[in-house]
Amino acid sequence: MMLEVNDLNVYYGAIHALKGVSFQLKEGEIVALIGANGAGKSTSLKAVSSLVKVRSGEIFYRGEPLTTVPPQDVVKKGIIHVPEGRKIFPRMSVVENLEMGAYVHDNRDAFETDMEAMFERFPRLRERRKQSGGTLSGGEQQMLAIARGLMAHPQLLLLDEPSMGLAPIIVEQIFDIIRDINKQGTTILLVEQNAQMALSIADRGYVLETGRVVLEGKADDLMENPVVQEAYLGGH
């Protein structure tokens, strides 16, 4: 098992955000966490990348405990979290944002090669390379956020709401890219409100509701599930 999350409990002050959440990822999978706003999807990702404190429960990455590892060391293990809302550094250029993505690697030559590869994948970023992150459009920022994440050579990529606020055509592009990244060998844990899109590329999925996993299964089965269809796929 690549990632194993067991019975996670997370609190924000008095609010019990995760109430015993468990899920697993196998090497090479795309797994989707779906659910409504406030269901605990983002919090689950933040728990894995150590941005929130876990009250109880365990996280294992390739058999090693991850629960108390600080965020910068989680990154060094190859787990890269692309946060919700993209979180581009607004007053750094595109190139500098990519440099921050490669922060844990120290090789300048490798950086140039990797950046070139990102510009191949996202030609728009090449055009905007000198521009500061804050001036990019939403779609460009999402591409930059993913490119920045890839610069660290992730083995496990955590993507939080990559479709948020983007035009449908851009969403299609982004999901093609995600599928492509996965084909090249990166395991992906995807958090999405757009359940339709997420399940269409995922192998398996978990449905979260108010801090609990209420359903899990193969993505295709979840798509067929009447409860999921009713609640998250617009009921058709």
Added chain:
Amino acid sequence: MEGTKRKRSLTLPQNKSGLFRLIAAVVVFALLFWRVGAVATVSQFGADTWLRLAVSGLILGGMYALIAIGYTLVYGILFMINFAHGEVMMIGAFGGYFVFEAFNAIPVTSADGTTLSLLNSYPILAVFLAFLVGMSIAALAGFLLEKIAYRPLRGAPRLVPLISAIGASIFLQNAGQLLFGPQRREYINPDLLTRGTGWEIPIGESSVMLTYTGVFSLVLSAILMIGLFVLVQRTKLGKAMRAVAQDKSTAALMGVDVDKVISQTFVISGLLAGAAGVMWGIHNQLINYFTGFLPGIKAFTAAVLGGIGNIPGAMIGGLFLGIVESVGPAALGIDFQLKDVIAFSILILVLIFRPSGILGEALAEEKV
């Protein structure tokens, strides 16, 4: 966001208090110009005097700028004013002082039989070591200050670390008084940097002296500021500092050790303040435990003037404040002792009319 912000300064303010401030600003500036104009027509001062005042202001401003950078760097990352920063400068000044004292106490007899102190046999080494020690001790002070007074309060409401900063400032002043005594101590410069000597630049019938200590301070300030700018713009540490200033969680997601970067920021601030402290001693001669207080507050004013959180702003603000403080009393026809009044009037005026400073605040979104 940026667009609307810029527009605002071009159009008339919409609300009443904005309009009031605009009118008040116009009145203040009109009065200032009237006063300066009136003084200029009756002034006895020649070009040489004005130049002399401007040069000495520039030298002072360089030191303010170095200290102001420390305020701005720390504010940029932690959104707090490190009010103990002036004391860090004082500690640096004492570091350099003791190096000179030690060098001065050791006599060296050269081959031709003359005896000089080590200070004057190896003046360059002495100056180098004075800066090395002064800057290192100040850096250590900054490092410990953050570890002890600020780190435990991370995540507390913003007022709490501010109070801790004021407490740390008072503590360090008193610790300085206990360690070094209340009396003023004289910085013993090597003869190379004797105060009051320098190059005479003829201006008309008179001349202006560029003192060695002043030129030395100004050049060193400039080098340090350029160095800092390169560090922040080009190096990995600098980029990590900017990333942490813009968004701490995301910086952590890039693999940046945020706490370490915060420590390093305090160390860099301390290095610059320490350098300013040693310069202060070399150029201004007397230091004591209270030496850091006024330059500290002045540098804070400079940082606010330039736009707190903005590094070029701190540099420009420092130089500007130094010059205004030096030229201002003569230009307004008031006593030179009132220079502090001018400096703090600027602080008040900036806070009322343009709290974001001359260059605006580069960190607006995180602040709110």
